[in-house]
Amino acid sequence: MQKLITNILLLILSVYLIYWAHSHLDNYTLSILNNIGIFAILALSYNLINGVTGQFSLEPNGFVAIGAYTAALFLIPSETKMDMFALVDPAPVVMQMHAGFLPALLIAGVTASVIALLLSFPVFRVRGDYLAIVTLGFGFIIRIFAMNKPAYTNGAMGLNDIPGNANFLWIGLIAVITFVTMLHIISSRFGRAMKAVRDDEDAAIAMGVNTFWIKTVAFMTSAFFEGVGGGLLASFLTTISPDQFTFLLTFQLLIIIVLGGLGSMSGTLLATILVMGGMEWLRFLDDDMEIFGYHTGAHPGMRMVVFAILLVIMMLFARKGLFGDKEISDTVRKRIGRRQQTAGGDA
Amino acid sequence: MSQPILSVENVTMRFGGVTAIDHLSFAVQKGEIYGLIGPNGAGKTTIFNNITGNYIPTEGRIVFDGKEITGTKPNKVVDLGIARTFQNIRLFKSMSVLENVLIGYHNRMHYTYFEAIFRLPRYWGYEKRIKARAMELLEEFGIADLADTEATALSYGNQRKVEIARAVATDPKLLLLDEPAAGMNPSETEDLSIIIHKIKKDFDLTILLIEHDMKFVNNMCDRLTVLDYGENIFVGTPADAIVDEKVITAYLGEFKHA
Numbered sequence: 001m002q003k004l005i006t007n008i009l010l011l012i013l014s015v016y017l018i019y020w021a022h023s024h025l026d027n028y029t030l031s032i033l034n035n036i037g038i039f040a041i042l043a044l045s046y047n048l049i050n051g052v053t054g055q056f057s058l059e060p061n062g063f064v065a066i067g068a069y070t071a072a073l074f075l076i077p078s079e080t081k082m083d084m085f086a087l088v089d090p091a092p093v094v095m096q097m098h099a100g101f102l103p104a105l106l107i108a109g110v111t112a113s114v115i116a117l118l119l120s121f122p123v124f125r126v127r128g129d130y131l132a133i134v135t136l137g138f139g140f141i142i143r144i145f146a147m148n149k150p151a152y153t154n155g156a157m158g159l160n161d162i163p164g165n166a167n168f169l170w171i172g173l174i175a176v177i178t179f180v181t182m183l184h185i186i187s188s189r190f191g192r193a194m195k196a197v198r199d200d201e202d203a204a205i206a207m208g209v210n211t212f213w214i215k216t217v218a219f220m221t222s223a224f225f226e227g228v229g230g231g232l233l234a235s236f237l238t239t240i241s242p243d244q245f246t247f248l249l250t251f252q253l254l255i256i257i258v259l260g261g262l263g264s265m266s267g268t269l270l271a272t273i274l275v276m277g278g279m280e281w282l283r284f285l286d287d288d289m290e291i292f293g294y295h296t297g298a299h300p301g302m303r304m305v306v307f308a309i310l311l312v313i314m315m316l317f318a319r320k321g322l323f324g325d326k327e328i329s330d331t332v333r334k335r336i337g338r339r340q341q342t343a344g345g346d347a
Numbered sequence: 348m349s350q351p352i353l354s355v356e357n358v359t360m361r362f363g364g365v366t367a368i369d370h371l372s373f374a375v376q377k378g379e380i381y382g383l384i385g386p387n388g389a390g391k392t393t394i395f396n397n398i399t400g401n402y403i404p405t406e407g408r409i410v411f412d413g414k415e416i417t418g419t420k421p422n423k424v425v426d427l428g429i430a431r432t433f434q435n436i437r438l439f440k441s442m443s444v445l446e447n448v449l450i451g452y453h454n455r456m457h458y459t460y461f462e463a464i465f466r467l468p469r470y471w472g473y474e475k476r477i478k479a480r481a482m483e484l485l486e487e488f489g490i491a492d493l494a495d496t497e498a499t500a501l502s503y504g505n506q507r508k509v510e511i512a513r514a515v516a517t518d519p520k521l522l523l524l525d526e527p528a529a530g531m532n533p534s535e536t537e538d539l540s541i542i543i544h545k546i547k548k549d550f551d552l553t554i555l556l557i558e559h560d561m562k563f564v565n566n567m568c569d570r571l572t573v574l575d576y577g578e579n580i581f582v583g584t585p586a587d588a589i590v591d592e593k594v595i596t597a598y599l600g601e602f603k604h605a
Contacts, residue, residue, distance in 0.1 A: 188458075205400065217460060
């Protein structure tokens with residue numbers, strides 16, 4: 001009961017903070033926060049399949065692209081589409097796609113999810129390294145499709161003038177929803193079965209768990225939120241092109257979830273803030289700096305070097321990521337428990 | 348005699364040119380503890396894998412509770428009422444003892460994915476009820492105080508108990524134990540045999556077990572089958588088995604007169 005009240009208070013507090021940030025902060029800070037929010041959505045859902053279920057897959061760039069393009073096509077008004085598609089005329093179905101902001105996001109999520117379902121039949125026939133390669137291939141296919149089907153995607157030119165409905169209120173709220181959903185999944189029988197698949201798939205089968213469906217469910221959930229996140233990204237940036245959805249995007253998400261701890265949602269959230277925020281906050285390193293009267297001169301890219309070194313150091317000291325596969329609340333509870341135990345021993 | 352709960356009929360299992368099991372037949376009656384013994388490589392674990400659906404037998408059939416289950420998927424076999432433990436303990440290492448047992452109840456919780464995400468009443472209901480049942484089960488094994496400990500932090504004997512508890516949680520009619528006493532000291536073995544007798548009575552189980560420890564087999568089994576090179580060389584009580592010439596030959600080799 002006490003836990004429930006704490007959780008509700010935390011929820012109200014985070015919603016209030018999002019609202020406060022939305023109405024008080026300047027555009028530059030907000031755009032960093034928006035970036036963090038979107039990447040949090042992507043990383044949290046990616047962690048469900050990679051960290052919690054332990055299926056090392058490399059496809060999120062594909063699902064994000066599907067979500068971004070789907071949402072963009074539903075959001076852009078018809079007249080703009082006619083003007084924008086320069087190479088070929090848009091396909092008739094593209095002209096018929098219209099939806100409001102929230103429905104468009106939902107459609108983007110569901111589309112990614114349905115494709116994940118279809119993909120899971122070939123993908124989950126293989127395990128381990130093979131799974132990584134098969135899913136990597138899927139990411140490439142989606143990008144190549146976006147490049148070469150101009151009637152649907154406007155080819156390499158991408159889509160512009162996407163209505164920018166995504167503000168921090170939406171992005172923050174959806175990030176919170178994603179976070180809570182992930183935690184709810186993990187602490188249910190489905191989450192336990194996912195972890196069982198990660199720890200020992202054969203033993204999970206011997207417990208009567210239909211591991212194929214568990215993996216598929218995790219994959220579809222992950223794809224849904226990646227699709228929604230992609231839709232938000234499209235609306236936030238107002239312009240998308242195939243080059244944004246290369247393997248580098250997956251790689252960035254992978255860094256975040258490994259740093260945060262595979263299987264830890266609170267770790268992922270913290271790691272998203274560190275990685276996405278760090279990229280911005282370390283920007284001063286690129287500029288000319290004066291250290292004890294000595295000018296370093298401007299070195300564009302210096303922050304990347306420092307950032308990489310910081311990452312290496314962090315991984316050296318926290319091999320299993322910031323929180324391992326536990327949540328921050330578990331860690332805190334254990335600390336408090338230990339302190340109480342020692343206090344009791346003294347008395 | 349009534350219809351056996353499990354009957355293995357003429358099962359042959361070949362891996363390429365190697366015949367692991369050769370026309371093996373035996374039947375386990377409801378409520379008994381049936382032993383499966385034999386030297387290393389006799390095919391004991393292979394027949395377990397045949398029963399649980401991990402391997403599909405090359406020939407022959409397996410009938411459980413009056414229904415043929417040859418080639419049924421492993422997770423479906425569990426639903427029909429056959430649970431197993433592994434020769435080398437395979438606990439879920441990132442989870443607590445309680446969570447390990449809760450996996451066993453996976454199919455007994457009937458709330459859906461959406462009910463879990465939105466935390467609807469059925470989620471709370473099942474979680475509360477099943478957690479209480481899991482704690483009772485741990486109580487039965489005498490490890491309730493370890494419920495929140497990480498499973499792999501336990502002693503070997505306790506890990507074995509968690510593994511058996513997890514299997515019992517799936518609500519089986521037939522429990523397959525693959526070398527439950529392996530690697531245990533005499534007092535742990537003693538403790539284990541008491542627990543196995545207890546759960547057999549409390550959960551109305553039939554038990555099929557593989558074992559090397561003859562003292563343990565003597566204590567536990569009502570009847571047993573001795574396997575050698577995949578063939579059935581003896582069926583009967585443990586007392587008769589240890590004086591049977593063929594069994595002695597299989598274990599110790601032939602005694603030749605000079």
